[in-house]
Amino acid sequence: MDVQFNALREPILILPLIILFIASVIPITLKMLRGNRELKPFAAVIWGFFGLLGASGTTFAVISNMLRESQEPFITAFSGAIVIDGMGIWISYLIYFLGAITLLLSYDHIAVRGKQFSEYLFLTLNSIIGMVLVVMSNDLMITFIAIEFMSLALYVIIALSRERTLSKEASFKYFVLGSFASAIFLFGISFVYGSVGSTSIPVITSNAVDLFNSNKLFVIGLLMIVVGFAFKISVFPFHAWTPDVYQGAATPVTTLMSTAVKAASFLAFLRIFTSANFFRLEDLDFLNVMQWLAILTMTVGNVAALKQTNLKRMLAYSSIAHSGYMMVGIISAGFGENFDSGATGLLFYIFAYSLMTVGTFALVALFEKKETTILNIDGLKGLSLKAPLVALSFAILLLSLAGIPPTLGFFSKFYLFSAAMDQGFIWLSLWGVINSVISVYYYLKPVVYMYMSEDQPNEIQTRLVFTKATLVASAVFIVVFGILSASLFRVVQKSVITGL
Amino acid sequence: MSHSVLLSILLLAPFFGFLFNGLRFKSKNVQVAGVVGTAMVGISFICSVLLFSQLASLPEAERSLRAEYWNWLNVAGLQIPLAFVVDQLSAVMILVITGIGTLIHLFSIGYMSHDERPSKYFSYLNFFVFNMLLLVLGDNLVLMFFGWEGVGLASYLLIGFWFTDKEKAAAGMKAFVTNRIGDAGFLIGLFLLFGEFGSIVFETLNAQAPTVQDMSWNSNLTLACIALFIGACGKSAQIPLYVWLPDAMAGPTPVSALIHAATMVTAGVYMICRLSNIFIAAPNALFIVAIIGALTLLMAASIGLTQWDIKKVLAYSTVSQLGYMFLAVGVGAFNAAMFHLVTHAFFKALMFLGSGSVIHAMHEEQDIRKMGGLKKHMPVTHWTFVAGWLAIIGTPLFSGFMSKDEILWMSWHSPLGSWYLWLMGVAGAGMTAFYMTRLMALTFWGESRVPSDVHPHESPTSMTLPLIVLGVLSVFGGFLGIPHVLGKILPGHPPNFFEHWLDPRLANIPGLAQANITMEWIGIAISVTTAAVGAILAYRFYIIRKDLPEKVTSKIKGLYELVYNKYWVDEFYFGRIINPIVEMSKGLWMYIDVNFIDKITYWTSDMVKGAGSSVRSMQSGNIQQYALLILLGVVVVIFAVVMG
Amino acid sequence: MGLLSLIVFLPLLFAVIIALMPSDKTVRLSSLVFATLHFVISLGLLFKFDSSSAAIQLAEQIPWIPEIGVTYFVGIDGLSLWLVILSTFLTPLIILGSWESITKRVKFFHLNLFLLQTAMLGSFLALDAILFYVFFELSLVPMYFIVGIWGGARRIYATMKFFIFTMAGSVLMLLGIIYLIFQVDAQGGALSANVLDFYRLNIPFIANDFLNPQTLLFFAFAIAFAIKVPMFPVHTWLPDAHVEAPTAGSVVLAAVMLKMGTYGFLRFVIPMFPDAAAHWAWLFMLLGVVGIIYGALVAMVQPDMKKLVAYSSVSHMGYVIIGLFALNAYGVTGGVYQMLNHGISTGGLFLLVGMIYDRTHSREIVKYGGLAKILPIYTILFFIITFSSIAVPMTNGFVGEFLILLGTFQANPVYGIFAATGVVFGAVYMLWMCKKIFFGTEGELMNQTKGVLKDLSLREIVVMAPLVVMVFWMGLFPDHFLNWSKPSLDYLVNNRENYELTLKDANQNSQTKTALIVEKDEEEGETL
Incomplete structure (x- = not known):
């Protein structure tokens, strides 16, 4: 079947998004029809699940098939505005999966399962639509719109918790700074458009090498775009919002932000590097700036995390540090000779990091009995005696975040630094591993409290079955996929190289 | 029986004794422990005698019985077999060790009869004998080192035998650590020799030793010899490592007799004699040996003049006599050194056991100021002690005279010797006579100063028997090695058996001139006179004019204090x-x-x-x-x- | 599954089984049975191992991460054989030794012990660099828990220090390994983390320039192992970890974990970077000698028994280092032997210190005194192990020290002389401690515990007896042990410049060509 000339081809390619959108409006419509009476949270979550399942099912059954049959590494649609390729498909699977996990956590969570759960669901799914669109976009304008779409929904759901003033503040901060960053991003797009005459990423990349050396406007525009991404993925010095927002948002929302949003943004960032020639520039300054951003990000994230007493804030800084590591992937994909290895390393890292983070935030959620609960690290003391499975799972996750073998965290770092070393970024890798030593200190601190103290821990809510299951399952996966990481790696590598 | 079986029994008998008594360490039965312990060493003695006779029956050139058990280590060309050799040199040593060892074990049965842990004591003592045999029988430096360290260990355990006394435990540790300093030297020497000759087997080393003397100071050979001598200094209590030996008197007295007089402390001398071909090739190293030996003999003898503790006097005397042996070795007179080693073993073991008998009788009192007049209470002890006394001060024809005189003569006569070495030796002889006579006078003669609650008595037969045997040996042992000049005037012109026996094993001094008989006689006359003067002076000081010591010491107070405090070393x-x-x-x-x-x-x-x-x-x-x-x-x- | 994999992963299985057990008592008992069983199985190596060959034996290779050339590759040769048996030998003793001293979280304790066992055995047997690294790092985790949960008052400080120190060193090694993986590719192979492929690499070396690949790689690996050993001046984590660790932790740490460092030198640093190793041997010998003397001197003034033994470890491991870097047969053989000796003697000392600590709850030397009279059996055992530790002939310690010094003298007599002074200092600190504890009048603690203090129980004697047997067996018949390692060690010393190991096919008894790089699926079927 030749899909190229099928009239339905383009709508089919965005069918997952359509399905997701339909699923997102059903609960809220039902609520309206029932006289503004809230659905049972369970029912709402089921609708959300339908949407996510439908979206990923369509992707699996239809879109990836189309990609495979096209014999190309990617296919484009809407006059080249969106692109479907292996990386995009895998990241969108990840986003759907993380969305599902978020819904599970939300179902359990006190802060969001209140009266506005339908609205919450609607916004969450729409934010996911934005993310998937970010992943698919092949044109800077689409990227911009998708990011805004994703972010707008997030601004609202961060603020959705009614009892916590902290969440309002977080939402406001995220909104103001996000708008600022978007402005810079848009500014950058206009500069680039001014110098290239197009917003299409392939067009830009194919002209990049010439323009970079001749046109300062183009360079400035490009850097502004980089800054726009850097804001979303919390790269120093554009990271400052992260701890406040992560702490302020309800934990399920934080989970979504620190995993899915990041995954989507990173992939879009990577897209700019897709063309293998793009950044193979003579310009060392650009490389240096990128490297320093990476090094500073991981260092700042790690050293700041050392001092944190609030677990959620600590995890926020840890998330910043991991952005720094992922920047290593961006750099080795973009500046090295071998795009594939860098991209594979990055994608693998995104998978691993998301899995670990989901688990850690699930643990935080387990402790949140009231909306105002603040979990400090010493609140974990004696946990291993009271809830051994929870403690063990969390310990595994932390060790994985610290990069101790044979967990997934170690192997993801191994692939990432292998890619960097392969391209000759020894110095960058060195900073990376030094940072992982620093990080050991704060990742082990909760373990100390959990295992080496015999005081009574803060109370945990064992009835939160889904949350607990998420925590335990992620720990199991961390170990199993750590040891069997090759299979996952192979899939990711294949998707980067051949499309699927 | 074949020699390897005999050798096995020789070594294993004391080892069995060690295990036997060691495993029943809680037993307080002194009879069982003592009899087994003594019997085991006795068996070894019988084996030694048999081996000796086997050896003697061989033609002179083939007098070496070797038994190899297993390959201890085999690394990259370095083969260290667990092999033992009985030859002329080690035969002498095993006879001394097991012979005197048996006597001292026997003595110990009586001496330790009131002790709480006799089994442990005999176990350690057997362990010592085992290691000492290992030391002298090993066919290579490493096996010798086995015994070398092993005897140090036994010495450590025995010095600290009464460990509840902190001082005694400290003395044990001091001995071990000081010995270890020497051991480090031994090892360094061993490694240097291995580097030089690629072998650690005595026979190979002696065979490969350069025939031309190595006159340089920093050659591997000279350094190796000096390092080995440092090892000897540790074990044989020479300057600067002698300090442990006087403290080692904290151990039971039979231990002092066996380990710290007769056997272990002579290991250094034995080791150098074992490697005589190597040492003779390094005259610079030998010079150091001689000078250290001479200095030690003087220093220790001078300290001996002032001590009040009966065992301390004997201890410093031992150090001093060892100095003589090193002096002999240093001038190349290996024969004389070995001979003095043997005679010294007789008379010093005798005197230590005698002092043990005294201490036993005095209820653990060791201060000679609280003794006196013991002659009448303990006649056997006294008379045997007299034999020892006569021997050590060099009374002509007594064993000590024969050997010491040989040393003095060689220190003069040998091309490696010199007049000042001889003079130091003679001065030492004078002092020896003085302090030994002083000891006799204060302990046995004169009027009694014994506290009234102590009633000295003669010791039991198990203790006096060894004294008598050793006394006889002290008197007549010298005839084993009659000096040549003496042999000529003695009826029947007996040859120097000892020298004759050992000669094939020991290096000859290169360039040794024909002996000048007149000079030799003059030397004998001078040394005998000096000794006589010393002895008479002491007799006068401590028997006739008892106020004199006080007067003299107050006159030379500074010097006296210095010596009395052992030079503050x-x-x-x-x-x-x-x-x-x-x-x-x-x-x-x-x-x-x-x-x-x-x-x-x-x-x-x-x-x-x-x-x-x-x-x-x-x-x-x-x-x-x-x-x-x-x-x-x-x-x-x-x-x-x-x-x- | 081959014998080696069985040996590596059996403890993991044990851990899973005991995790499902209900009571502490069954956990203890079954752990002991399991560990003993494991030891017996590991003895099977002696039957399957061909002691006349220097090749890698009983190898098993399965692709693991073929995309980066990482395989699951285990094999054994003379370098690792005894270290494996040493660890399996000690574990039952450790379990029996901790019988009464570990009272809380018994199950988790044994679980950690078994996990640790897997990690240690894995690092000794791994012949793939990444596999090695995985086990090497994994070993930190159970030890972290053992010190942190069952340790003394400052256990958290100590365990954190231990973890971060050792990890800080090893991350550089990880980069080194990654670099080498790509070097194999660059030099005509495919990507491979196979150690045997690493051996064949030709890594440029420039003697007078520090910044050349071989020197940098050498240091990347050497620092990791130096911290683990630990060498002066990166040893300070060790006394803290030892003092705070429970007896079992100290024993495993000293007896086996430190050997992972020296083994690393032997397996990786010396054969992989021969030029740099020879060029920088002076530095490592110097640090080794400084470690010997420094460790001994500092041990001498320690008020705490365990700290004293810990510093003595620094001193003893200094010997191993100079032995290995003497780069001749005597030194290397001695170094390898000393690794085993140290396992026996220091392991024994920690067990003994633990036994007395269980009785009096104090390790302060000055509080003791006159123990010899009260606890005669304990005293005898303590002295035997002490003699082994200070290398008295006829004990195992002497063999190692003798060979090491012999080798050092051949390499550099000056270092040899300084190292020989360690012989003296070693005696000083150990005997000083013995004197204070066992001799003299009864100390403060003895008076407090009068009548209560009991001599060793049968259980404790059973724990110590095998160690005592080993002390003399290894001292009197070193060839029984060295003969197994000799071909490997001789080969290493003689072919250091172009070291290459082959695989020995156990079935056909023939030497096959090494390590083909498993690249594609079609090759997966081939077993090596």
């Missing part, structure tokens, strides 16, 4: 060497580990944490500031790329 070692090292170590620990290395790590972690704080202070929560940061970031990034 112990204080020097502790104050200037050991304590500074301990203090330094504390300093190392505090300043390097705690305050430097750890500080660096703390500092690093503090710095990282400090960076964390400053990052946190950036995190004001203030939205304008965040925006400013973003703006700054944009400017810097653009500036760096576009302008840079």
Whole structure:
């Protein structure tokens, strides 16, 4: 079947998004029809699940098939505005999966399962639509719109918790700074458009090498775009919002932000590097700036995390540090000779990091009995005696975040630094591993409290079955996929190289 | 029986005794422990005699019985077999060790009859004999080192036998550690020799020893010999490592007799004789040996003049006599050294056992100022002691005379000797006569100063029997090796059996001139006179004019104090060497580990944490500031790329 | 599954089984049975191992991460054989030794012990660099828990220090390994983390320039192992970890974990970077000698028994280092032997210190005194192990020290002379401690515990007896042990410059060509 000339081809390619959108409006419509009476949270979550399942099912059954049959590494649609390729498909699977996990956590969570759960669901799914669109976009304008779409929904759901003033503040901060960053991003797009005459990423990349050396406007525009991404993925010095927002948002929302949003943004960032020639520039300054951003990000994230007493804030800084590591992937994909290895390393890292983070935030959620609960690290003391499975799972996750073998965290770092070393970024890798030593200190601190103290821990809510299951399952996966990481790696590598 | 079986029995009998008594260490039965312990050494003695006779029956050139058990180590060309050799040299030693050993074990049964842990005692004593045999029988330096360290260990255990006394435990440790310093030297010498000759087997080494004398100071050969001599200094209590031996008297007295007089302390002499071909090739090293030997004999003898503890006097006397042996070795007279080793073993073991008998009788009193007139209470002890006394001061025809005189003559006559070495030896002989006579006078003669609650009595037969046997040996043992000049005038012109026996095993002194008989006689006359003067003086001081010692010492108070306090050597070692090292170590620990290395790590972690704080202070929560940061970031990034 | 994999992963299985057990008592008992069983199985190596060959034996290779050339590759040769048996030998003793001293979280304790066992055995047997690294790092985790949960008052400080120190060193090694993986590719192979492929690499070396690949790689690996050993001046984590660790932790740490460092030198640093190793041998010998003397001096002034033994470890491991870097047969053989000796003697000392600590709850030397009279059996055992530790002939310690010094003298007599002074200092600190504890009048603690203090129980004697047997067996018949390692060691010393190991096919008894790089699926079927 030749899909190229099928009239339905383009709508089919965005069918997952359509399905997701339909699923997102059903609960809220039902609520309206029932006289503004809230659905049972369970029912709402089921609708959300339908949407996510439908979206990923369509992707699996239809879109990836189309990609495979096209014999190309990617296919484009809407006059080249969106692109479907292996990386995009895998990241969108990840986003759907993380969305599902978020819904599970939300179902359990006190802060969001209140009266506005339908609205919450609607916004969450729409934010996911934005993310998937970010992943698919092949044109800077689409990227911009998708990011805004994703972010707008997030601004609202961060603020959705009614009892916590902290969440309002977080939402406001995220909104103001996000708008600022978007402005810079848009500014950058206009500069680039001014110098290239197009917003299409392939067009830009194919002209990049010439323009970079001749046109300062183009360079400035490009850097502004980089800054726009850097804001979303919390790269120093554009990271400052992260701890406040992560702490302020309800934990399920934080989970979504620190995993899915990041995954989507990173992939879009990577897209700019897709063309293998793009950044193979003579310009060392650009490389240096990128490297320093990476090094500073991981260092700042790690050293700041050392001092944190609030677990959620600590995890926020840890998330910043991991952005720094992922920047290593961006750099080795973009500046090295071998795009594939860098991209594979990055994608693998995104998978691993998301899995670990989901688990850690699930643990935080387990402790949140009231909306105002603040979990400090010493609140974990004696946990291993009271809830051994929870403690063990969390310990595994932390060790994985610290990069101790044979967990997934170690192997993801191994692939990432292998890619960097392969391209000759020894110095960058060195900073990376030094940072992982620093990080050991704060990742082990909760373990100390959990295992080496015999005081009574803060109370945990064992009835939160889904949350607990998420925590335990992620720990199991961390170990199993750590040891069997090759299979996952192979899939990711294949998707980067051949499309699927 | 074949020699290898005999050798096995020889070695295993004391080892079995060690295990037997060691495993029943809680038993208080002195009879069982003592009889088994003594019997085991007795069996060894019988084996030694049999081996000796086997050896003697062989033609002179083939007098070497070797038995190999297993390959101890085999690494890259270095083969160390567990092999033992009985030859002329080791045969003498095993006879002395097991012979005197048996007597001393026998003596111990009586001596230790009131002790709480006799099994342990005999176990250790057997262990010592086993190791001493290992030392003398080993066919290579490593096996010798086995015994070398093993006897040190046994000595450590036995000195500290009454460990509940802190002083005694400390003495044991001092002995072991001082010995270890020597052992390090031994090992260094061993490694240097191996580097030089590629072998550690005595026979190979002696065969490969250069025939031309190596006159340089820093050649491997000379350094190896000096290093080995440091080892000998440790074991045989020579300057500067002699300090442990006087303290070692803390152990039971039979131990002092066996280990710290007759056998172990002579190991250094034996070792050098074993390697005589090597040493003779390094005359510079031998010179050091001779000079250290001479200095030690003088120094120790002078300290002996002033001591009040009966065992301390004997201890310093031992150090001094060992000095004689090293003097002999140093001038190349290996024969004479070995001979003195044997006679000294007789008379010094005798006197230590005698002193043990005295101490036993005096209820553990060792201060000779509280003795006197013991002659009538303990006649056997006294008369045997007299035999020893006559021997050590060099009364003509007594054993000590024969051997010592040979040494003095050689220190003069040998091309490696010189007049000052001889003079030092003679001076030492005078002092020896003085302090030994003083000891006799204060202990056995004169009027009794024994406290009234002590009733000295003669010791039981198990203790006096060994004394008598040793007494006989002290008197007549010298006839084994009659000096040549003497042999000529004695009826029947007996030859020097001892020298004749050992000669094939020992190196000859190159360039040794024909003996000048007149000179030799003159030498004998001078030394005998000196000794006589010393003895008479002492008799006068301590029997006839008892006020004299007081007077003389007050006149030379400074010198007397110096000597009485053993030249402050112990204080020097502790104050200037050991304590500074301990203090330094504390300093190392505090300043390097705690305050430097750890500080660096703390500092690093503090710095990282400090960076964390400053990052946190950036995190004001203030939205304008965040925006400013973003703006700054944009400017810097653009500036760096576009302008840079 | 081959014998080696069985040996590596059996403890893991044990851990899973005991995790499902209900009571502490069954956990203890079954752990002991399991560990003993494991030891017996590991003895099977002696039957399957061909002691006349220097090749890698009983190898098993399965692709693991073929995309980066990482395989699951285990094999054994003379370098690792005894270290494996040493660890399996000690574990039952450790379990029996901790019988009464570990009272809380018994199950988790044994679980950690078995996990640790897997990690240690894995690092000794791994012949793939990444596999090695995985086990090497994994070993930190159970030890972290053992010290942190069952340790003394400052256990958290100590365990953190231990973890971060050792990890800080090893991350550089990880980069080194990654670099080498790509070097194999660059030099005509495919990507491979196979150690045997690493051996064949030709890594440029420039003697006078520090910044050349071989020197940098050498230091990347050497620092990791130096911290683990630990060598002066990166040893300060060790006394803290030892003092705070429970007896079992100290024993495993000293007896086996430190050997992972020296083994690393032997397996990786010396054969992989021969030029740099020879060029920088002076530095490592110097640090080794400094370690010997420094460790001994500092041990001498320690008020705490365990700290004293810990510093003595620094001193003893200094010997191993100079032996290995003497780069001749005597030194290397001695170094390898000393690794085993140290396992026996220091392991024994920690067990003994633990036994007395269980009785009096104090390790302060000055509080003791006159123990010899009260606890005669304990005293005898303590002295035997002490003699082994200070290398008295006829004990195992002497063999190692003798060979090491012999080798050092051949390499550099000056270092040899300084190292020989360690012989003296070693005697000083050990005997000083013995004197204070066992001799003299009864100390403060003895008076407090009068009548209560009991001599060793049968259980404790059973724990110590095998160690005592080993002390003399290894001292009197070193060839019984060295003969197994000799071909490997001789080969290493003689072919250091172009070291290459082959695989020995156990079935056909023939030497096959090494390590083909498993690249594609079609090759997966081939077993090596």
